[in-house]
Every structure is written in C-alpha cells, then in structure tokens.
Amino acid sequence: MSTISVTVNGRTYQSDVEPRTLLVHYLREQLNLTGTHIGCDTSQCGACVVHINGQSVKSCTVLAVQADGAEITTIEGLAQNGQLHPLQEGFWEKHGLQCGYCTPGMIMSAYDLLQQNPNPTEDEIRHGLEGNLCRCTGYQNIVKAVQYAADKMNGSGNSPGE
C-alpha cells in the first residue's frame, strides 16, 4: 500500500492505495465518484477523462500514485454552487448526448480544449475531441454544444479556465 494525498474537486483526501491502482479505479471505487466512466481499458474511448492540475488526462492511463499531490477535477466538480458550467448547459441544450456515457469525458476534454483555444473553429473542435468516442450522436450536436459553451463563455467575459 502507498499513501497518497490528492485534492479532488476542492476536497483533500489521504488514501491508501495499492501501487497498481489506476486513477480511474481510485476515483470510482475509493472516492465513489462514479461520474468518471470506463469504456474501453485501452485508452481509446476517453470516457474516463479528468483534469490533473488543469490538464485533461485519460484516468485509465494514470496510476493513482502518480496523482499524489495533484489537484484533480472530475465531472462532479465542474458545476459551481449549483450552477452548471456552460459546457454542461451546452450538452443539455444542444442535445449533445443520448445515452450519456461518453458525456463526462467529452465535457472534460472540451473544457481543456476551450482553455487552450477559447474560440475554436469546428475543425479545431473535432480535432480536440478526436480522443473521445461517442457511439450515439454522430458528434454533430457535440460540436454544437462546445460552440454554445464557447460563445457563452466569451460573451459573459469569463475565462474558460476559471
């Protein structure tokens, strides 16, 4: 067992983990944060994307011990004070989800994308989400959801990384 200290969605945890524990398993099974999903085990699908120190990462490719000392944000930490993030609103408003299983990972990847590029073109959005698979929507409305969020975040003067 190794002891790690991580801050997840603003809350600090000291946890004992087996060194081979993947971050996604730690989040889901030890912290019961089940909004981060597992879709493939081989780092193709992106359903497990979270942020480590502000960067999007597939949490099935990271060991929990590698996150020691890090700040982690999961989908559960995106809404602030009961207020949905514009991306969450966008996926709802623009019908960017059907079964919804890919949605948390999509939103977390899109968040990182907008942080780096607040005004992405459609092509840049598609490239930015290339590592996230969706089997339901055909991606059209996912692109629209990200555009909705970008417009809203720019219009309201908020920086995407806030």
Place this chain on the structure above:
Amino acid sequence: MTALIGESLPRPDALGKVTGAANYPADLVRAGMLHLKVVFAGRAHARITAIDTAAALAYPGVVAVLTAADVPYNAFGLIDHDQPVLCADTVRFQGDKVALVVAESKRAAAAAARLVQVSYEDLPIVTDARAAMQPGAPLVHVARGSNVLFSIPIRKGDVVQAFAEADIVIEDEFSTSWQEHAFLQPEAGIAYVDEQGRVVVETAGQWLHEDRKQIAAMLGLPEDQVVIRYAAIGGAFGGREDLSIQHVLALAAWRLRKPVALVWNREESMIGHHKRHPITVRCKWGARRDGTITAVQAELLADGGAYASTSQEVTKVAAIFANGAYNVANVWVDAYAVYTNNVPSGAFRGFGAPQAQFASEIMVTRLAHALGIDPIELRRKNLYREGDIEATQRPLPPGVSVRECMEAVVTELRTRRIGDGGQGREQSHATSHLRRGIGLACGIKNVGYSFGYPEQATATVELYGEQAIERAIVRVGAADVGQGTHLAMRQIAAATLGLAPEQLTLITDDSSQAPNAGSASASRLTLMAGRAVHEAAKAALQQWQDEERPAIATVQFRPPATTALAPVTGEGTPNYCYGYVAQAVEVEVNTLTGQVQVLSIISAHDVGRAINRQQVEGQIEGCLAQALGYALLEHFQVRDGRVLTPHFSTYLLPTALDMPTEIVPIILELADPNGPFGARGMSEMALVPLAPAIASAIHDATGAWVTQQPMTPERVLAAIHAQTQAPRAGSTE
C-alpha cells in the same frame, strides 16, 4: 397542448448525465457485494472432459464456483433455447461460459477464475458459413443433424421466364462482415434477493419483461419472483437484446442469497455478446430496356454463429428486402442462416435490412448504368408505390413514402449544387489522386415485430387531483437506451392529457412497476409504446370525466396483425409498418491509398410525425455515424473462431474527424395510420442505404465497384486496380 408534439424539449435525464450523477450499471456496485467473474471457453469447439474447481475454491476470498450443475434450467435464447447458461459438455465458441467464480473482491474473483481447471478435447471447427452447409461438415449442434439453423424461400411470379425475356441481366456477389455494437458502457450490473424473496437484477437491457421471462425460466421461478430494473443504459443498438450477464448475475445471487456484482471489461464485452450477421448475397437482376425491373433472384447466406439468437428473424428480414424497396413482379429468394463456431450473430440496428440492401441498391445503380438510364430515373420508375405487392405476395401496409424521401434528397442535392444527382459530373480533381464522387441510395426497414410474432404494448395512466388534474403517473415498461424514448412518452402523454410535461411522473424501468411495452428494438417504441400511452391517457381522461378519482386506465395496443411466411412460397403479410429513407453522399477517394473520406450526407426520412424534432435529428445523425463505421471502418475480424479485434485499438469506431461536417437530415411527416399523432419508427433506417450510397459514390469517383463491406482502403485499392486492369468479371453490363 398538441403544440408539445414536435417540440424540441430538452431531455430530463440530461442533468444527471452532464453532472456525473446518473447511475449506470457499474455505478451500482457497493462495498460488501460479492464479485462475479465469468470463465470463458476461450476456444471455438471442444468437448469438456473435466472441470476441477478445487484450486479456485481454495483461493482466499472465493465464496463459490458455479458450473452447469448449478443451473436449474440450463438453456436460454430469445427464440430457440439452444444456448446453455453454463456449458456442461461442449463449448461451441470462444465466448461460451463454462464457470462463474464468486469472490469477496474483484481481484480475488479474477485470480481464482484463472485457477478453474477445465480439461478439453478439441473438436473440428467450422467457421465458414458455406462450408458449414456442406455434407460432412463438423456439426455445431450434433443433435440437430445439420448446421442449417433456418432457411426460407420466397417465390413470386416466374423468374425463369422473366430473365429469359429481360433485355439486360446482371449478376454479382456481395459480402458484409460482423459489426460490433460498441455501446460505450460495457455490460455490468448487480443482483440480490430482496426482503420479499424475489431475485432482483439491476442492469441495462432492451426489454424488462423478456429478461424477466428468460431468467425466471432459468431459475424455475414464477415470473413475479424475478424483478428486472434498468439503470441508466449506456447504449444498446440491439446488443443488449440477448442475455449476456443478466442471467448469470441472477443465478449467482439466487444460489448464494447475497448481493453479487459483475462488470465486464471491453474485451469481455466484445467476445461475450452477439454481433451483426455477416451475410453473403449472390444475386441476379433483370430489366427491360424501358427500365422496368422485371426479376430478382438472390441467395442470402448468413453466418449465425454458435447459437440461434435472433437469426431466424434477421434472415427473414434480409430475405424480404432482397429486392430492396422496388416493385418487382418476379422474385426468387433462398435465404439461409447457418451455425458455425463463430461468435453468435443477432440483433443490431437494421436487423438484416442493411446487408440485403447493400446488394440491392448497388445492383439498381448498376442496372441503370447498363441501361444508360439515370439511376434516379430508374428508381422513379421502380420504387414502391402505395398498394404495391411485396415479394411475399401481399400489399404493402399503407403509407408508402420511399419516393417522397428520394425526391426530397434529389431536391436538396440540386439546391446545394452537390453534383447533378450522380450522373456524368465533372471531376473537380480529374488529374489528382483525390477524386470526388456522389452516390444515392434508398432504403426500407420494418417498424415493429414481423412474421406473426405477437406484437403489443401496454401502458397505464393514472390521474390524480380534486377538481382539476394535478398530476399524472405514466407506467410503461419501455427502455430508454439513449434514444430518447422516455421524453417521447412524456410528450405524447402530456399532449394527450393537456398537462405540462413536468406534471407527469414516468415509471419505466422496473418490471414489477411498469407493464410490458415490448422491446426497445425494431424502431418500435415511439409507435407502439407511444400509441399505448396515448390510448391509456385518453381512457384515463374519460374516467376522469366520469368523476373517478383517481382515474386509472390500462390499455394494451395491438397493431394490425402480421403472419408467418408460408414455408414453400414465403407468402404472407410480414409487417404492419415500414420506415422509408433515401440518402445521397459525396466522398473523396484517395486513389493511392484507397482511403475514403465522406464529405457530406443528405438523409431523408419519413418519420410520420416527429414527436421531438431534436431527438429525431439526433437519432438520424447518430445512426449515420454507425452506418459510416459499418461501411468503411469497422472490420470485426475472426480467425478460426477467435476474435482478433477485441479492443477499440483494433476495432475502429468513427471519431469526430471521420464524420462529415455536412450532415443534412430531412424529416418528412407523412402520417402513419397507427402511430400516435401519426408517428412511425425511424431509428434504424439511416443504417440501411449509407453503405451502398458510399459504394456508388466510390464508383462515381473511380469507376470501381467495391462489393465487400467494410470498404477498407485495401479493398477500395484492390477494386481500383482490378478496374484499371481488366473489365469486371461476372458482369454482363
């Protein structure tokens, strides 16, 4: 309140899905539950000579190892009960289940599963559908005496005379491959025995009451002692129609009287559940010089894999669409499904229609070329009209709209100035290795159950209040696998009752709380469950007006009857409703690499009435992505019965970059006589014509026909090379 019909209301379930609060089956696993691990056969065909569970049982934390002897009734299946829950003496494909290890931790279950010692004596395998039909082929099910799982002839008119009198006859062979559903949420669930002594299974599926029926039969329990509940379902597409993990969870919980959890990884999912049928179509089409298609002869051969699943029904659906959506006076079809030692084939969005019409749509375009007629004109001349007679010698159900779909596509093509409809277009890159082409195809697919299978949906509507109706409860056991059915039911009920959607409570996901609305399959729930909800709401309103408080009405809706197909002629009324579709695509083919990029898709659908326009468009777009993967990318490969592509690293799904940025869904609303507010099903239809439309576009770009699906770069390149070297063999065009 009928203004609610067609309105793009946002989905109530989206809040949980964008915040991570929604619980999918794997999210139900709690500390203290036992964990189940399946021991798979891992080989295509073998006799089990011994199973030694001692080492696994001795592993720390292991509670039980279950084998065939622990299963009260060890057979299941949607149609034939030909599949063992746990194999006793023979394994017939890689994903056959041999034992279940139940342990206090996931890790212990996995470790102990590797210690289950199964001794096998390998048997000869048969993995090619045609070889399986030959005398002397190894038998997959010895007791049946033959590998032919099912066959059906369809005979209409006199094809011999029609071919003799035809001005042009063309022949070819087409093949399609397996397709994996690849719902993003792998199979998972929990099961336990509740305080009333009922075995409860919480999981994902497509039909609460069918899961319940099969599990009750397996355990030898009355159906009301089994409860199925669905968590949030992470996609299905037909892939959750067969039992995969639901029954083994129930078995373990029932045997051990303790809560048990099971979460499959992707590889287990890929190996463990059925696929779309690979079908080979050999066909011959004849026409007169004036463009009348006079005869179609086809042999369809489907690889059913090791167990029946829904092979019989898929094969029949493929057979009745051998002539596509065309009125042909003389039709001769022989369709077969055969057992092999491959992964079982079963339901997948489209259910036989895409395979058959990959062949028929390409043949129609090639007939047009051979006759020197515009492919659109040839379709205009031959597409089904109201009252036309199907290959099964009965009139089509009313509401035939494939022509309207095609005309909508043609208009859109011209408006957008994408080519001139597929004929003689100038190549924009005539000298380049990137060549563009346009293709068009049409499609037909049944809505609802076919061939006399009992079709019904039941719903209950309860109205509460004093003077005015304050709230309503709608009970309808209809699975929302992501397609948006629950919102459609809410809109239909609210519109019928004159209530705001928020005044309704829907109870949909518990077999003990909601009546049987049938499966989330065959594009049927909006029409069937929606009509049941609509009728139950009307009946409850009537009771309300008669001063009953609360007013509660249950209605079972049954559509017009269908019939089984006659065994010698295939005669009968196969369906009560069809969905129609037409599509045009523009592609760019790289003639050096064989890669095909789809640049734009126009997809026109008659949906009868869009209950929620945004959801309908979402279904079209999502289905197109699956169709594009099927046409070009998704190459499920099996060698000697072993799956070579059990991960997303080797089985490639379309990403956001594979999809065209231009997708134009066109929604026609030509009311269906049976659907609520005229709605008819639409969720599968986009999968039917896309592959042949892309094949025609590749031909338009390069002059080469690709007749194998998926149309991988290697196959496209081979077709281009063959075309430049020699005239196509096997064709008289």
